[in-house]
Amino acid sequence: MGIKEQVYLYSPVFMQNLLTTLYGYRLQRERYGPAYQTRFQELADKLEKPIDVERDQLARLNTFLLFCRQHSPYYHTLFKDLNLQLPFRALTELLQIPSLEKEMLRQQIESIRTDLPAPILGKTGGTTGKSIQVRYTKEDMQVRMAHLDFFKATHGVKKGMRRISFTAQALVSERQQKPVYWRMNHALNQLLFTVKKLSAETMTAYLQAIDRFDPESIDGLPSAMIELAYHAKRIGMELQCRPRAIFPTAEMMTATERKLIEDVFHAPVFDQYASSEGAPIVSECRFGNKHLHYEMGIIEIEPDGQILVTSFDTHGTPLVRYRVGDRMTSSGKTCSCGHPGPVIDSIDGRGRGYIVKQNGQKVFEGQLSSLVKVLPNSVERVQYIQNSERDITFLYIPDRTRFLSEHEEQLYRFLKTLLGSEMNVSLRAVDNIPREVSGKTLLVKQLM
Template structure:
């Protein structure tokens, strides 16, 4: 746990809210500048484009982006030294460029970057594939990504600034005395009209407090982890609780939205659930429209597919990753496209499904279920020496941590950091055994499991 979170836990809830809101104000200034408003307004003013226009636009953006990456990234200068740039890079010729794997990105990150980390905005991948990477966005790209998402929400009738928002994600500021004394498992970001609910504390005994506060707060929009929102909806339905507010929309993130998740969440909250796909690395956007279809937004990047043992896997090229360029990046997610046109009017290609990992969990004696997203956060920010990690549980009080590491960079400090993060999530009643291994096998499907729960 970081020093700032330890410091926050010592303060009364109201003071924590003030500090969090001040930080939220700083983030607003960082994320919503001139580039944001110009790009968002241009998106909202655009009329629907024909398939031909979308294709022309995508090819122009692709050529510009690949050339920029070659000219500014040492990694791509080396990788593309035999590429003929006298010809335009098109969707057809893109397939001739080398595929970039996560391991290639991890071991060459310093050469991939086109800017210094302190010049941009850093994002850490969640590590659901056992690896965590630090990617750096230019401030312009980061604002463009925020603008694209907000324009998408505005088209659905959601004002991203004026709507009261309830966010369920892995926030770490509710373990102090103030929470124990007040049973407030949430904090306020008043600058953004947002209440941040801790998913770490969503155990059976605490869920009534969540429902009571939601009824007081009356959010217009809910967003966050699929597993957390699903868990809350299931509790509300099982206990036959009443909600005294009407949500306009729910936006799920970070975890795969499965049909049974959607069915229950929409039934309980009586509003549409919208699925969306991007990634911490900055993949092109896939968004769900008002007609319930998933669209691959071709003005944000290129998604190619390759057949693997696991299925149809994505290769992503993202036009908003100038700080850490992604070109033909093997992101590890599966996708299925479908033909046809959508009644919403958009001619962006249709996506049938995005196949990610189903919701998994381990068990803590002290805190109950520890979800996949919580465990992914354990390896956020770790040095690049950790290649792969897997958490195995055969007993409630014992977690085996398999580590595949770069032996030239790995040290005891990295292991201690993981141990402290795990103890924070599982409590002191759980023992952790670390095993250094040369390889962590994949599942029969070809996917890699961060979690192996043998006691479910």
Template structure:
């Protein structure tokens, strides 16, 4: 009923409804637990000691309050170290979907959440104001290190359907007054619509921008390509939910003339990986445990334990994401040994060459960059080990034969001679149900 009222209301009233929802979020997010967590994070002098304490508190809590873990961890009667974690059972998305009723630790004040299922498996989970407010405390703690504080004028780009299908006006945003937040729709930020987004940015003049990486990058490219002068300068920009390539970061920083700070977590509550003021990626041990399974080279699959998931516990959770390290880990590695070069994201966000092994989205983004501005958008999809489908959105009147010859020459450097490339020209790249645009999709892993 509320959706019907929202979709059939004028925009000014939709802004009021969004603001009412914003007040609800404030009540959920900024509890006493938020301020307690923020204070503890600021006074912490040994992150790894706090991590060890929180790990065992987490294990005791889920053992005593989750029916599922009460059985699995029944024999655990002594403190667990990081090195001993591998002896305990793993958790996968399918298991959460199947055992959710017995996994949860409480039936009170539940807030339902759902992942988009970009790997083919969506997931229902529950959180509470306790978990949510502590997670937001860490997010604000991270942003404060880069000069961004709660209450600053903010633009957020996400996958919520805030624009009714029947709307004719080119107004692709709504204003959440209590949070001083302009919400941009990720579903409409493409093509000719980008000029309306950039015009609104100049009008609103946000102090910070966060949200879907590809949309922020698309706006940045539009600003650069059309030589648009912005009349504001954000303190910092925080891309989320999608992998950030070096080329994307360069473009965004050039367009907005401010630092871009990468971060990794997940809607269901994975611990944080964030970028520090020196541009280095760091695990945040205060928020959870990171176990790494070797895939190939310096690329590792993440298994995470999230301390902000006491409601639907993520304990040794195979989240389906991967990272690239600077160096291969020793056999008995510690949390301090984890030095992250880049966040790859989904485990199928890279392709595979029979000759050269893993080809990351970073390698592929440089191919697109070298082709110049004639390519407006692109996507690489691998359904066979020796074949890659390449979807391209290109400028009109481009010499396709010349473009393909250039791309193939660059791709052969990365894949070798035995991989075939099929080019498919489209008007737009398909988005996921959550409004994201995936750059690489590997359907053979």
């Protein structure tokens, strides 16, 4: 723990609110400068206008690749070795560049980084458990914020409106006795709730604080929203707040969980996708379709669903055909909402979000989460733990008012059908499923 974190956690609550607000002013200076204003206005000016997406992307791609060649030692050498002829005349020429794997990014990150000042860090965990830290310029971050804010604005939520955010940050000291598990960021009119203090004993206080604040939007980790929604249902608590929209991030939700959030918090959910490394944003429109923000980059979807991202707004650590570790599907359909970006049918979760069967077949989260179709109302939360290539532990939190003894047999039959008779599956009813160090609750946990 750094000195700043120690000072914060040893401060009284009123001082922590002040420090949170001061940090908010710093973020405001970073995120809302000229580049933000320019991109936000660009998006507003061309809303619902006919756009040649492929032509626009090609122009932005060539500008970005020329930048990479000039400012990144790695790409300068790579493009020279490939005898790459720029500018490209078609987007398909991007395939000449080999994919950038996570391990290569980790090993070559110093030579991939450019010579531009890029003070903003984006942190992500790699498959080996080592952290990858990419860098953004202030302009990169402002462009990303312009797209996020414009997405929210299309759903009636404007910058500065009262906002609640669920975060994995340690906002509250372990020594704190008062049930105040939230901190106020006055700079952004944002009440921050730490997910690390959620429990059966604290959730009523969380819900009461949400109602008092009366947010106009809610965002952050959906696992916290889901737990609070289940708790509100259990105790019969009816929230009075009426947010305009809810914007979950970072985690998957089932259709049942999404409806639960909407019912309890009285607001529609609009999904979004991004990544710490800087992948182009995908966001959901009013018709429920997910659109790629094509101005930010290109997403290639491989036959198995793995995606490669080329992100035009990564001028600190450029990403060209980077295998980010996520999976998507797309049918190439269009949408009548007016957004010209390609429609993404589904975002199927992280690359490690799967169980591996003995024959090497992977069962991904999209299939594993279909469990809710079996018992949608009597099980609150589940987790699959793969202990070895043959052994799976299945944790579930039963709804004590609905779960019947025969339901466990139904679960067992479903799991054997899904995973195969060769897998040994043990079921265990639990009162809670622990979060990871990051604060997230995993659907699939690999221990192999």
